[in-house]
Amino acid sequence: MIEAKEIDFSLYERNPGELIPLLQLVQRESGFLSDESMKRIARFTGVPLSKVYGVATFYSQFRFKPKGEKHIMMCRGTACHVKGAPRIQQEIENHLGIKEGETSDDMKFSLENVACIGACSLAPVVMVNEDVEAKLSPERIKKLFGKSEKKK
Amino acid sequence: MAEERRITLINYGKIDPESISDYISAGGYKAAEKALSCKPFDIIEEMSKSSLRGRGGAGFSTGLKKKFTSEACTLCEQKYLVCNADEGEPGTFKDRIIMENDPHRLIEGMIIAAYAIGASKAYIYIRGEYYKSIKRLGKAIHDARQEGFLGSNIFGSSFSTDIEIRLGAGSYLCGEELTMLESLEGKRGYPRIKPPFPAGKGLHGFPTLINNVETLATVPVVIEKGADWYTGMGTEDSPGTKIFTISGDIKKPGFYELELGLTLRELIYDFAGGMKEGVDLKAVLIGGAAGTFVDETVLDTPMGFDTLKEKGAVLGSGAVMVLGHNKSIPGMTQSILEFFEHESCGKCVPCRVGMTQLVRLISSVNENGTGHKNILDEMLTEAEFMAKTSLCPLGQSPVLPLKSLKRYFAGHF
Numbered sequence A: 001m002i003e004a005k006e007i008d009f010s011l012y013e014r015n016p017g018e019l020i021p022l023l024q025l026v027q028r029e030s031g032f033l034s035d036e037s038m039k040r041i042a043r044f045t046g047v048p049l050s051k052v053y054g055v056a057t058f059y060s061q062f063r064f065k066p067k068g069e070k071h072i073m074m075c076r077g078t079a080c081h082v083k084g085a086p087r088i089q090q091e092i093e094n095h096l097g098i099k100e101g102e103t104s105d106d107m108k109f110s111l112e113n114v115a116c117i118g119a120c121s122l123a124p125v126v127m128v129n130e131d132v133e134a135k136l137s138p139e140r141i142k143k144l145f146g147k148s149e150k151k152k
Numbered sequence B: 001m002a003e004e005r006r007i008t009l010i011n012y013g014k015i016d017p018e019s020i021s022d023y024i025s026a027g028g029y030k031a032a033e034k035a036l037s038c039k040p041f042d043i044i045e046e047m048s049k050s051s052l053r054g055r056g057g058a059g060f061s062t063g064l065k066k067k068f069t070s071e072a073c074t075l076c077e078q079k080y081l082v083c084n085a086d087e088g089e090p091g092t093f094k095d096r097i098i099m100e101n102d103p104h105r106l107i108e109g110m111i112i113a114a115y116a117i118g119a120s121k122a123y124i125y126i127r128g129e130y131y132k133s134i135k136r137l138g139k140a141i142h143d144a145r146q147e148g149f150l151g152s153n154i155f156g157s158s159f160s161t162d163i164e165i166r167l168g169a170g171s172y173l174c175g176e177e178l179t180m181l182e183s184l185e186g187k188r189g190y191p192r193i194k195p196p197f198p199a200g201k202g203l204h205g206f207p208t209l210i211n212n213v214e215t216l217a218t219v220p221v222v223i224e225k226g227a228d229w230y231t232g233m234g235t236e237d238s239p240g241t242k243i244f245t246i247s248g249d250i251k252k253p254g255f256y257e258l259e260l261g262l263t264l265r266e267l268i269y270d271f272a273g274g275m276k277e278g279v280d281l282k283a284v285l286i287g288g289a290a291g292t293f294v295d296e297t298v299l300d301t302p303m304g305f306d307t308l309k310e311k312g313a314v315l316g317s318g319a320v321m322v323l324g325h326n327k328s329i330p331g332m333t334q335s336i337l338e339f340f341e342h343e344s345c346g347k348c349v350p351c352r353v354g355m356t357q358l359v360r361l362i363s364s365v366n367e368n369g370t371g372h373k374n375i376l377d378e379m380l381t382e383a384e385f386m387a388k389t390s391l392c393p394l395g396q397s398p399v400l401p402l403k404s405l406k407r408y409f410a411g412h413f
Ligand SMILES: Cc1cc2nc3c(=O)[nH]c(=O)nc-3n(C[C@H](O)[C@H](O)[C@H](O)COP(=O)(O)O)c2cc1C
Pocket: B053, B054, B055, B056, B057, B058, B059, B060, B084, B085, B086, B087, B088, B089, B172, B173, B174, B175, B176, B177, B178, B210, B211, B212, B213, B215, B216, B393, B394
């Protein structure tokens, strides 16, 4: 992870059309969007800060708090639903002691619900950082996330 | 038994997707070279003759759309091509399969389409979670530039165009073409009101052609082998092949490229290995959340855009979800309606309030076992009102699955 203020914007044009790509760049490099980085993007693109927030809060991808080392995206799409996603989510929440939208105190895990991620033939699935974990069962969850990490 | 017919996926598993020389050895970029030696008008004619219908869900004629965009103005300073790679319809993953396994085919299709309409700039708007596709497309675009297939004076012609990748930010609604344009302009993903249509006034106010990945990736083979060859496959109203993605309670979930006109029965039993052991078929959801439920009486209907319509169903994106006898229809319905509620942007009241109301009604069914006997009608009335008064197609979506439930599964509520 790099500090937001050190991220190189030089490949981007200084215009409002670059707003979303810049938000994505900062989130990719530093994990989340801090107040400081939002201000920097506003200055760079010439978009008013309130509008930068308006756009960023509209899209579910953007986060304003740091995420865990392992960021878990739980698919709640229809195909995963058919294959028991609600039960898997329960299992993950119990196992890690966090709920959807939360990050564990030790910053190891964060959990977020997402819509279909196009891996439906492997349902139910989660995405851990950039990897798809397929055909989940309670046993697989224990293997994936280690023995009970429950600490709240 | 019918066989798979890989036209769009012809290179699947046969080439290294990260190697442009593999793609070229397999005959790649020949169609683009051929296209650029023809007049743009001839390309549009050939596409129209092929009757290729958009693979993004709505099934609009690809040739016509190109024609409108091309004719929008002859002297405007800018036109755009946008590839819709925001694949978000639940159950659909055909575009991912294309982009991960044969990214150059999409790029080649985009070069041809851009040339046909005269677009000097093209975007691929792709799901942010499709990490592998993004990486492969990025490399493919870079390599195509090195070879002189993108950039200035492509194939020594006077035509120049380039492609830029833009990542989606987690909004299903941005898959809708006009909303996508808003997002590309750096704004919130609120829909625009039609008309004007993008063919006349699209990105930054300029004529814009928006096509799905599968549509664009099918363009090279149509140009290479001709419209007559293409219309020899599939059915009259829906020629060619379609990539189906099938999931749920079957033995072999996955993707299958098949000639249109095959039946659901063939797809489920010949290709997807049939139902899982000990599970009987109860319902099939075709076309994703914005799709339709059917029962076994539709298993022998040839699948095409119009034949399915007669059965109150849609082909949509080609997603097929198979539900076994142990799955609850109201439970599935709730999952779909909650999805819509979550993705509603809230800009207009009928959709915002209507979605919440629909979820409340379906939850009451699921909590109490069965609802009062008119509950499906009540939901339909609500959804029909939404369809009439909502600003964009998302608000018009719930009526489709609900109507099909009324037709085939009324007894389950
Ligand atoms: C809510 C909504 C979501 C959509 N999502 C997608 C999508 O993910 N991919 C896609 O190609 N088309 C999607 N569409 C359809 C597009 O609006 C548009 O019809 C399509 O991109 C046109 O391409 P085609 O003519 O090649 O099919 C969506 C439509 C709606 C209303």
